[in-house]
Amino acid sequence: MTDEASSRLPELAVDTIAALATSPGVGAIALVRMSGPEAFEVLRALTPGEDDPAPRTATLRSLTKGEGGDLLDRALVTSFPRPESYTGEDMVEISCHGGWLVPRMILDACVATGARLAEPGEFTRRAVLHGKMDLVQAEAVLDLIEGRSKAQHDAALFQVERGLSRRIGELREQLVTVEAYLAHHIDFPEEDEAPVTVDRVADAADALRDALEELLETAPEGELLREGAVTVLAGPPNSGKSSLYNALLGEERAIVTDIPGTTRDALEAVISIGGFPFRLVDTAGLRDSDDQVEELGVEVARRYLDRADLVLFCVESQADLGSAELEFLTGLGDVPTVLLRTKVDLTPRDRVSGPLTSEGLAAEGLDDGHRVNAADVRESVDLSVVDGTGLGRLKEILPELVYGGLVRTGTSVPALTRARQSEAVQKARDQVVAFIEALEEGTPVAVASALLRPAETALEELLGLISTDEILDRVFREFCIGK
Amino acid sequence: MSSDRTYDVIIVGGGHAGSEAAAAAARLGARTLLITPDLARVGQMSCNPAIGGIAKGVVAREVDALGGIMGRATDAARIQFRMLNRSKGPAVWSPRAQCDRELYPFGVRRALDEVPGLFLHEDMVTGLLMQDGRVTGVRTGGGEFRAEAVVVTAGTFLRGRIHIGSDASVGAGRVGEAPSVELAQELEARGLEIARFKTGTPPRIDGRSVDFTRTERQDGDPQDFRFSSYVRESIPEQRPCWITWTGEGLREVVERNLDRSALFGGEISGRGPRYCPSIEDKIVRFPDAARHQVFLEPEGLESTELYVNGLSTSLPAEVQVEFLHTVPGLERVEVTRVGYAIEYDYFPPHQLRHTLEVRAFPGLYFAGQINGTTGYEEAAGQGLMAGANAALRVLGRSPFVLERDEAYIGVLIDDLITKGTDEPYRLFTSRAEFRLLLRQDNASRRLGPRAREIGLLTERQNEALEILEERDLRVQRWFVETVIEPADANPLLGQCGSSPVRQPVRASELLKRPEVPASGLAHAGGAMFDPSTDTDAVAAVEIEIKYEGYVRREAERARSLRRQADFELPDDLPYEDLLSISSEAREKMARVRPSTLAQAGRIPGVSPADLQSLILEVRRWRRKEACFT
Known part of the structure; x- marks a missing residue:
């Protein structure tokens, strides 16, 4: 060096x-x-x-x-x-x-x-x-100190207690197993009594790939745990965005935090809903000047939308969805969206339209062409911050929409909470997949095995070193070696 | 022996390490004396009658490429040859030869006799002559011999002890040969750390008493393969091996007599090799295995004896006969020599430098089983390196060290010194980070030029190397330059299940298809070389063109590790004082005293964080040293 x-x-x-x-x-x-x-x-x-x-x-x-x-x-x-x-x-x-x-x-x-x-x-x-903890634990210590939600706290504590490290350690173990099969396959001749076949190597590699992918699937939600899911309030002027913002904040006042470094043109706060962190952005009064959105009369700042993990789209319950709103919803692409029919306390019950999910909109003929189908409107909630209608329901569905996986498994599971972690696991996964593909193409095992080294390195970078002695130990434990 | 009894280099021992050490030292121009208790047993195969095998076969070819003896002695003695791992691609092909137990040492001795400046002497070395901590010669039963460098290759002779069953044990280096007790005691008294290993041999039987109809015949490969790249020996007549299997009967006999085994009865304390387990070991550790494979290997063309590979044991003689009689084909077998276990002293190899010089005693070198290894090939590789470095030292030249990306010999020596070993060490391809680079086919291309450069090759070997290099180049160029017509290519492609071509195409392009073999292309393209004799060159092309991307990435990885190897660590670095490094790493590094950062990183227990601290500590230490001087 x-x-x-x-x-x-x-x-x-x-x-x-x-x-x-x-x-x-x-x-x-x-x-x-x-x-x-x-x-x-x-x-x-x-x-x-x-x-x-x-x-x-x-x-x-x-x-x-x-x-x-x-x-x-x-x-x-x-x-x-x-x-x-x-x-x-x-x-x-x-x-x-x-x-x-x-x-x-x-x-x-x-x-x-x-x-x-x-x-x-x-x-x-x-x-x-000094080897008192590994890097993953150290990162979690920071998360624990800075934690703003119960879910983040649980996840961080789990990592501090080596929960994630152990899981990565297990994946590394699995990689060592693949390499042990490889070592046996290559280092002991065909004439030996119990040769390890290429199929057995490939099966072990498949299992490893699946395990890596399973952990990787936790990354999107895990990473949101640290920052909070960016939840953008959007909608026409006076559709009740600010009232909703204040209502959500008011009930969670203990955890309201100003986020430093954000622009002054929007209000932002991290709140905890159902124990999960949401970074609520109120763009009330904002119109994106260089964007069609302004002409359409929808208040939102484009730069927030680009980062949005979730959009709460507010429309007065009396108002019908106009072409402007439909245009906006279509433009959201695959960002999960909740349609909120606000101010239901002012609207006679029979005037409130049915559920406004993508399907619902289509059913009601509000689907202007097929544009709304492009948006991912997951839920529709009738809301009143005055009498509290729908607030409970909203808080129920929000964690499920963003943190569905973690809601189901609980947060005391191994989850990747940092880009550094998911990048390393992704790299290991990619190498293992390349190895599997090389075997399928008929590349000799001994040649393809070169692809596994970077996978090792990636997991090592998360945790520590691997040694060939470990691989051979495994071989000797599991195989009886003849000649 | 000359009248003044003074030499440049003295080699103690005449086994596979000793003979390579002696030949290498003498080839470099050092006046060399090889001393061994029995000159008739120089180059003897004390265990199984075979050279090569996976990883080991590559080492045998590396020893040859460096000008050594092992390759040509094997060619002249091999009575069955097999290329192992043939189904797994040329990158891991591993040559192995069954050898005639008489012809092999004969070939070794003949090679030794050809080397000018090499002298042989029969005697038992009993001690070292030392002056001011430096080696000045050896003491033997018959007097003293002086030399500036001494290479000890004592094999299993240091306080060797043979066990046949739990009752009979006798001091011996090999059956019928006295152990070397005084030398071991002296080295220990001088403060070297010493430990004990064990290993075992199987019984040998009279082939005339075997019912071969109940066994499976295993013939060798028909091909005219040679271990030696430089010398063309004539290959003897070929013989088959025979395969049979143990069963329930054997299990019953072994289990009933376990308490009579020296290995299990507690008589032997040292650790044995897991990859070469005794039959007692196999029965105990793998209770679910219904049967174990047994190879009956010919001991030689003129011998009726067979070596029973797979049944090494330390059970009493009568139990050996009893369990052999349960094996199909061996029901009425006559045992000619009983199997035995042997335990012996070795010196944990962290006490050595990469030149195999003992750190504490300049001029003293160790090679072979004395360093905790097993196997003829591992011994030969170390012997060659130790002999060469002993000579280079005496001649005042810089040392010769092979790196891990250059040779299995480099992997072997670095593993020994950096990681140590708690069982007899043998090579596996898994121990090498760069097995795509370290192949049997390119041994002479990798190491020949290095050997030529430092003077390890004789004139004849130099000429042979030049011819080889031309041939390699010619074959390589043929594949890159030759354009094959569809009419010539398509029949081959059809045979291989590869899609046909419409346009003329370069041979190297077609070679990149995994299913298309280089030899087939050579035929189809009308090559002027013969792929069946230029096997090395064709195998090399096969790998380097077909898997070019893999080989290139591996080479890049090797280069980046080399950069770490450029960060040198001072020999006198006070590791105990480097408080920013974890105490475990400090202790391990103080023991090994790594010479580069890369080596430090390979020591088990040294973490990447420790390495980072080490860099800073070294820079700090250098600044401090600079202030004081």
Whole structure:
């Protein structure tokens, strides 16, 4: 490897890092933690004359700024000698009084006596470096901290507990099995007593492909778990979009979060519906100026539509669907859409039209030509935010529409939640498929086997190394070898 | 032996490792002495009478390509030849030859006698002469011999102990030959780590007492295959092998006597090879297998003895007779030699450099079973490399190391040093990352030029190599340049089930079709070469054109790994102090002391994260060193 390549690698973990682990601000307790070879030395400097606390035992100590220095705080101190610590290094945790001042002063004292401020995520990075967790677990730690919905929390916790790592490990095991069959096929002659046939190799490869594809199918929903499904409210002016936005937000107020970095031209909030994260976008009052949509009188911003995982299309229950609306719906292509007939409290019951799914529209003759069929209108709900009609029903169907797979299996299953993960699994899958196709074309097994190496590498990149000894171990366990 | 008893290189042992080591050292111009307790047994096949097999056959051809003895000795002794893996494509074809047990060592000895500057001496080496931690020679029963480099190839002789059943055990290097106890003790006393392995042999029987009608005859391939690319030996008359099967009767006898087996009775502590299990092992580990295959292999043209491959055992002699009598065809068989198990010392090979020099003692080299390997071919490959490097050292030249993408010999040595081994090590194609590159057909093309460059080839071998290179080029060019008319191509395509062509088409284009063989195209296109004699060149073209994409990708992968190999690790890197690396990886690397980043990455227990830290630690360490000096 060249020096340029190595210079891009993460900084070395030989110094001692310190950081405030709780969020800064007013609070009863804050946690300062340190990790690295000097962690215990720094603690000794802050507690002159005192013995080291017993490992993994919270111990009350007076913290001062060095020998004869001012008292900073009386705090609970816990030491974690390596390697039995989160990072695998010597660690110290100081539970001090919270607020703006005390934790800051303690952190400064740590830095003054030998530690340096940690970079974001550095504790977890060190944990990976020391083999305390794999990359997939480390990513999940971040998800757990940032989690905004029950489903994301469950999925992240499952991954932290190695749930996904184990599944990827199992897939790797399966790959090793294919390679063991291959090894036996190639490394023991035809005349041997129980040759492994090409069919057996191919069957094992087929099973591996199926397993990889099954995991891959979790990726679309899994990745949405982290970001929230982009759910765009669209519809003609005054069709009740903003009222719906506020109604959905109001009931889920605890989890409302402003998304930084979004433009000011739309309102966005992540809310949890049925435990699943939705990123609700209200484009009320917006018209896409360089788009037909404006002429059509439908309010929506095209750039949101491009990213939409779901569209809630609002139409007043009294109004009929005009050609503008139908045009818009058609333009949505395959984005799942829910038709909301709003303000039903103002509409006499007999004036509300029937279910407005694609089929329903066609049945009612509202299908202008066959254009609406191009849209994927899954459901139609009669809604009133005034008396609450339909809100319950809407919340029931939304998780099913976006997270159907996870709703059925529960979120404590191995699911791919990051592009990095699904890319690696996809690559492994593609290589296995190429291998299967090569066998079908009559390429000799020994030649085609070269295709499996990149599949190995892809799964290794997610987890760790594979060794040929492992393959041979398998061979010797499962086969009796003659000559 | 010359009067001043001083040489450049001394080889201890005359087996497959020792003879290749001696010949290689002498070919490079070092005055070389081979010392062995019994000169009549130089090049002896102490286990089964066969050379080659999967991966091993490629090694035999690599040894030959590097100017070694094994290939031509096999050609001159082979009495049955089979190309294994023929159904799995030329990329993994593996030549194997049954050999005449008398003719093989005869061929080895003849080859040794041809090498100028190589001297033979019969004696038992009892110790090493050392000065300031460097080797200066050897001590034998008959006196002292001096040399700047010594290659020890002691095989199973170091404190060897033979077991026949649980009662009888005797110190021996092979049946009837004394073990080497003092040398083992001295090496251990000097601080080398030592461990113990075991292996076994089957009984041999009198072929005149076999009822062959109850066995299956296995003839060799008719083809005139040769292991040697350079020397054309005449091939002896051919003989068949015979196949039979064990059954319930044998199982019953073995199970009833398990407690009398040295292997199972606890007499032997060392680990044995899983791929060459004793019959006791097979019965215990695979209780569901109804039967096990047994090969009856001829020991030689003039011998009536047969080697009972598949029934290696450490059961008592009378039990061996009893279980043999249950096997179809062997009901009245006479046992000529009983099978036995042998345990012996070896030196865990992480103590070596890639040149096979012992790290702790400059000038001392180990090769063969002493390094924990098994197999004649593995021994020969190491012997050749150790002998060559011993000579290069004495001559003040740079060492000769083969990488994993160059040769199975490179894979073998790197595996030994980097990963170590906890059972007797043998090669498999699965151990090589680049098996499409490391083939039997291209051994001379891969390694011949390297051997020529450093002077491992004799003049005669050099000339032969040139002819080979021309031939390869000619065959290759024929396929790329020849245009075949539809009238000539279509009959062949029809035979292969391939769609016909309408326009004239290049041979190489048709060759890319998986179902179209190169030899058929050569006939159809009226090639001037003969595909039945230029088998290597045609096989090479077959793979390199038909599977061009695969071969190219593999070569690219090899190149990218080479870049990692360019990152060298200092020999005196203080691994214990590199705290950013996991303690497991630190410990493993301190033991192996890898020479490059790539090698470090192959050590089990070293993770990619450890490698990243290692890079930074090395750069930091280099900066620090630069400040101090």
